[in-house]
Amino acid sequence: MKKIKSYLAVAISLLTLWACNDFGDLNKNPNGAETVSASTLLTNAQYNFYNLLNGVGVNAGFGMLMVQHWTQNEYTSRSRYDLDVTHFNTTFRVLYTDVAKELQRAKELVSDPDATTEENQKHILDIMSAQVFAVLTDGFGDIPYTEALQSNYFPAYDTQANVYSNLLATLDTAANSLDTSSSSFGAKDGVYQGNVDKWKKFANSLLLRYAVRIIDADPTMAQTYITKAINGGLFTSNDDNADFAYPNVDARANPLYRNHSPQVDNRDDYCVTKLLVDTLNTMNDPRLEKFAKPASGGSIVGMEYGLTDNAATELKPTTSRPNDAVREATTPFHVLTYAEVQFLLSEVYARGLATGDAQAAYEAGITASMQQWGINDSDDITDYITAHPYDAGNWKALIGMQKWIALYMNGFEAWNEWRRLDEPNLTPTSNGLINSIPVKLPYPLSETQNNSEQLGKVTTTPGDLTSKVWWDKN
Secondary structure, eight states: OHHHHHHHHHHHHHHHHHHHTOOGGGGSOTTSOSSOOHHHHHHHHHHHHHHHHHSIIIIIIIIHHHTTSEEESSSOTGGGTOOOTTTTHHHHHIIIIIIIHHHHHHHHHHHOTTOOOOHHHHHHHHHHHHHHHHHHHHHHSSEEOTTTTSSOSSOOEEOHHHHHHHHHHHHHHHHHHOOTTSOOOGGGOTTTTTOHHHHHHHHHHHHHHHHHHTTTTOHHHHHHHHHHHHHHOOOOSGGGOEEEOOOSOGGGSOHHHHHSOTTTTOOOOEEEBHHHHHHHHHTTOTTHHHHBOOOTTSSOOOBOTTOOHHHHHHHGGGSOOBOGGGGSTTOOEEEEOHHHHHHHHHHHHHTTSSSSOHHHHHHHHHHHHHHHTTOOOHHHHHHHHHHSOOOGGGHHHHHHHHHHHHTTTOHHHHHHHHHHHOOSOOOOOTTOSSSSOOOSOOOOHHHHHHSHHHHHTTOSOTTOOSSOOTTOOO
């Protein structure tokens, strides 16, 4: 009984304390933040977004394989187009919940009338959001967009045409509204550290990328935004490149270093392809040694693309891996480069959609890519351009090939541009589960299970890999 009385006394004392609500900081969770700043949300969203684009699922294990820069040297299923509705569940979820939703919450915070903030922050968040939905629609086609971030468990799907119309308008507004005399996010911005002038150029350069992408699907809209992008001001050198930098901390290092590199987890799943090596050797392209490292025999040797598990395993000891430098801890992810912008301009000029010198832009694109990869000898670059001159009658093949090379290590964008231009001419593996290279991502299993009614209005074959997206007309 004495023990019971003692327990009751302690309980009454605790209840009295709780009623008084006088615990001060003890009432707070020491491991959680009561409020999260918009800057922190941007930092997290950028990391989650570019980490996904640069990682295994979207880049090394998909885009780099689809355009045949790399091939798997064991467990070769993805090289053989063995992809189904389970493969991109994480991609779909992360893009919506860990990136787009974070950006939306940040936008709400900076839009609060009581918030002390810069208008530039709103526009940078819009530029980031446009990129996220561009990746979603470029991969899957029609997607939840208008209703995607609302309190709606079953969001309707928007057509890709509608998504693109909104994305282009958003980027145009953001680019025109950025005030270079004011600040933005500062060091919390992992791309430009708050440099508004560079964000303005980035917005216009993205606008050019996406406007050109729809050029065969909606020439009128494309022409409108191509003109706006050029007039607004594009990248002018490699100094403007949009690079996402990784810290020299293993937990947040380059994902290809953390997850698929011999240095960390002894993973050794990829070789450069015979197509890449033979093409660059034939062209006497000095970037090859930056892309790959010698095999055991001392030369760079590519592996035939899309082999069976047994055939790939047999060749693995004698074929070349990607250069270690492309997946070191601090190797940045190249989101958008001056080289890509110049190739886009070359195409625009070749099509007669703007006044400019297609040859000069083509050569500037090659030069920028060479310098980006550490090839700085001007004579070597001049000799290469002389050996591979611009030809107005064959612009699509020439630009397509140079863009394929320049987009090495940005597999998703390389896949986008290969689908749009159909250059270079890639032959699907004869060991594939389908007889053509996939031209879209399968919708994720989560959508077939959780949003099947809305998805069913878009497609009855969610695992389809061969139906082209709206802008892919060639």
